[in-house]
Amino acid sequence: MSFGIDDLPVRDELRGKSPYGAPQLDVPVRLNTNENPYPLPEPLVERITERVREAARNLNRYPDRDAVELRTGLAEYLTKTAGHPVGPENVWAANGSNEVIQQLLQTFGGPGRTAIGFEPSYSMHALISRGTGTHWISGPRNEDFTIDLAAAREAIAGHRPDVVFVTTPNNPTGNAVPAETVLALYEAAQAAKPSMVVVDEAYIEFSHGRSLLPLLDGRPNLVISRTMSKAFGAAGLRLGYLAAHPAVVEAVQLVRLPYHLSAVTQATALAALEHTDTLLKYVEQLKAERDRLVDGLRGLGYDVTESDANFVQFGRFEDSHAAWRDILDRGVLVRDNGVPGWLRVTAGTPAENDAFLDAVRQMQSLVGDTPTPPKEQSA
Ligand SMILES: Cc1ncc(COP(=O)(O)O)c(C=O)c1O
Numbered sequence: 151m152s153f154g155i156d157d158l159p160v161r162d163e164l165r166g167k168s169p170y171g172a173p174q175l176d177v178p179v180r181l182n183t184n185e186n187p188y189p190l191p192e193p194l195v196e197r198i199t200e201r202v203r204e205a206a207r208n209l210n211r212y213p214d215r216d217a218v219e220l221r222t223g224l225a226e227y228l229t230k231t232a233g234h235p236v237g238p239e240n241v242w243a244a245n246g247s248n249e250v251i252q253q254l255l256q257t258f259g260g261p262g263r264t265a266i267g268f269e270p271s272y273s274m275h276a277l278i279s280r281g282t283g284t285h286w287i288s289g290p291r292n293e294d295f296t297i298d299l300a301a302a303r304e305a306i307a308g309h310r311p312d313v314v315f316v317t318t319p320n321n322p323t324g325n326a327v328p329a330e331t332v333l334a335l336y337e338a339a340q341a342a343k344p345s346m347v348v349v350d351e352a353y354i355e356f357s358h359g360r361s362l363l364p365l366l367d368g369r370p371n372l373v374i375s376r377t378m379s380k381a382f383g384a385a386g387l388r389l390g391y392l393a394a395h396p397a398v399v400e401a402v403q404l405v406r407l408p409y410h411l412s413a414v415t416q417a418t419a420l421a422a423l424e425h426t427d428t429l430l431k432y433v434e435q436l437k438a439e440r441d442r443l444v445d446g447l448r449g450l451g452y453d454v455t456e457s458d459a460n461f462v463q464f465g466r467f468e469d470s471h472a473a474w475r476d477i478l479d480r481g482v483l484v485r486d487n488g489v490p491g492w493l494r495v496t497a498g499t500p501a502e503n504d505a506f507l508d509a510v511r512q513m514q515s516l517v518g519d520t521p522t523p524p525k526e527q528s529a
Contacts, residue, residue, distance in 0.1 A: 163280060170277055175483055179498065179505045182485040184321065184353070184461050186383035187498040188432045190422075197421040205417040213413035216403075217243050220416045223423040224391050228376075231355075231430075232363035239396040240366070242403075243411060243419070247352055247377040247390025252278050254373060254392070256405040258346045259284030259313050266305060267315035268297050270322060270489045272350060275315045287311060295323040295455055295463075297331055306338040314339045317350040319357055322487040322494040324457030326357050329365065336365075336372060346398075348373045353459035355381030355433050356440065363393060370395035380460060381433050382422055389419045436460050440497040446507045450514060455492075465492035473513070480509035 156165070172183050190198070214220075221238040229235050244250045251274065259265050261283040267275045268289040279286040287309050290301045297316075306314065314335060318327035332349060339345045351374055354361050363374055373394040379385040392398070422429065440457055447454050447464045455463040467473040470493050474486040477493075482505055485494040495506055 163283070167280070170274060172485065173483065175478075177478065177481055177483045179482040179502045181496040181498050181502060181506055182483045182494075183385075184380060184459070184496045185385050186380060186432065186436065186460070187496075187502060188383055188435075190383060191425070191428055194421060194425040194428065197424060198418050201417040201421045202414055205413040209413060211413075212409045213411060213416055215409050217411050217416055220411070220419055220423075221391075223420055225393075227423060227426055228361075228363060228393055232361035234361075234364040234366065236363070236366070236393050239399060240393050241391055242394075242399045243389060243391040244406070245388040245390070245410065245415065246379065247350070247375050247392075248274055248278065249388075249410070250375050250390045250392050250402075251275065251348070251350070252282065253402045253405050254346065254348055254375075255279055255282040255284050255313060257401050263312040264309055265313040265315065266309060266311040267317070268302060270295070270320075270487065271315070271317045272321045272352075273487070275317075275350070279313075284313070295320070295325055297327060297335075299331055299334055302335060303338045306335065306342050310342045310345070311339070312343065312345050314345055314347045315350060316347065317352070318362070319353045319458035321353065321459065322461070322485065322489060322492075323455045323463050324459045324461060324494075325455055326359055326458035329362055332362055332365065336369060340371065344371055346371050346373060348375055350375045352377045353380055353461075355430065356437055356460045357458040359458065366393060366395065370397060373398055378419060378422060382426075382429050383432060384419075384422055387415065387418050387422070389415060389422075436497050439500060439503055442500075443495060443497055443503055443507070446503075447510070450507075450510060452510075461494050461496040463489070463492050463494050467491055467493070476513045477506070477509050480512060482506045482509045 266287040378389040
């Protein structure tokens with residue numbers, strides 16, 4: 151027998167678990183990881199090259215440990231787009247919002263502490279909790295995937311978590327969480343502990359509504375987490391950031407690795423920020439394509455969860471994994487997030503979305519299978 155992972159002295163809570171693993175398959179149309187389908191525009195590629203060339207001349211030195219120029223640029227972007235003034239002292243950046251979340255959990259979670267999220271939601275909140283030794287609690291949702299506020303309040307009062315995650319727009323369901331709900335959860339979390347409330351706004355630029363950034367006013371235990379992976383079309387860059395009270399920014403520096411953001415990353419992100427206006431034009435196109443997917447799927451008789459993101463959750467399937475496989479066999483990779491009866495498709499280019507809608511249409515006509523009619527949904 152060969153030596154395997156089970157033969158290693160791995161931490162007990164990691165035994166038998168699977169890593170995060172959205173399939174990266176080589177198929178013509180990949181609509182499974184909520185990426186932006188548009189490559190960066192050529193003038194931006196040029197600007198990145200210039201900035202990285204400059205940075206390369208100083209790679210013998212460690213980068214700016216506090217990424218002040220980048221945090222200043224991110225603060226300006228937030229101030230301009232979210233209608234609430236923030237400065238670099240309110241902003242922290244890391245390698246993807248996954249690392250931001252990890253640093254938050256290392257700071258405010260950890261062994262003997264607890265985090266809660268309302269599932270189905272972004273699976274990494276639970277996985278990073280596990281990785282940081284934070285006990286994870288899966289909070290409830292209504293059948294229509296809205297947050298069940300009464301049950302959520304009860305769960306917060308009962309478990310007194312140290313960290314509360316709210317994802318808006320939510321992944322994989324796509325629906326946004328109203329500001330009043332977030333405020334109610336914040337109040338409940340403060341009354342119970344007090345604890346940190348992390349609002350994950352990875353998809354906020356695609357929303358019909360506005361960022362919850364203004365809620366930071368007077369709420370030092372609130373954190374808004376953001377990323378350049380989606381709206382900025384820069385998933386390969388690995389740049390996430392948060393906005394919060396300056397005390398939070400100070401606190402996460404207790405756990406960040408020294409020089410965690412490479413000079414190349416900082417230079418690339420600064421170049422992207424110079425091209426914000428062009429990048430956000432793609433967001434408008436993607437929102438229109440998202441709406442076309444919603445209409446197309448509804449036209450074919452599917453149930454679609456209201457989407458404020460760059461993806462759409464659709465169903466209902468007797469066997470969602472079989473439906474996923476069938477769509478894949480037609481050359482289109484969508485995501486089976488393990489939500490029974492539902493699949494998720496990311497808005498791609500118009501041609502990719504046409505290919506997806508064709509695949510779904512063919513699947514119906516071939517299998518002769520119409521979607522399972524919606525069951526009674528709670529309010
Ligand atoms: C809700 C949510 N938060 C965070 C992330 C992670 O983004 P990043 O690429 O910035 O690590 C994702 C990625 O899919 C996401 O869906």
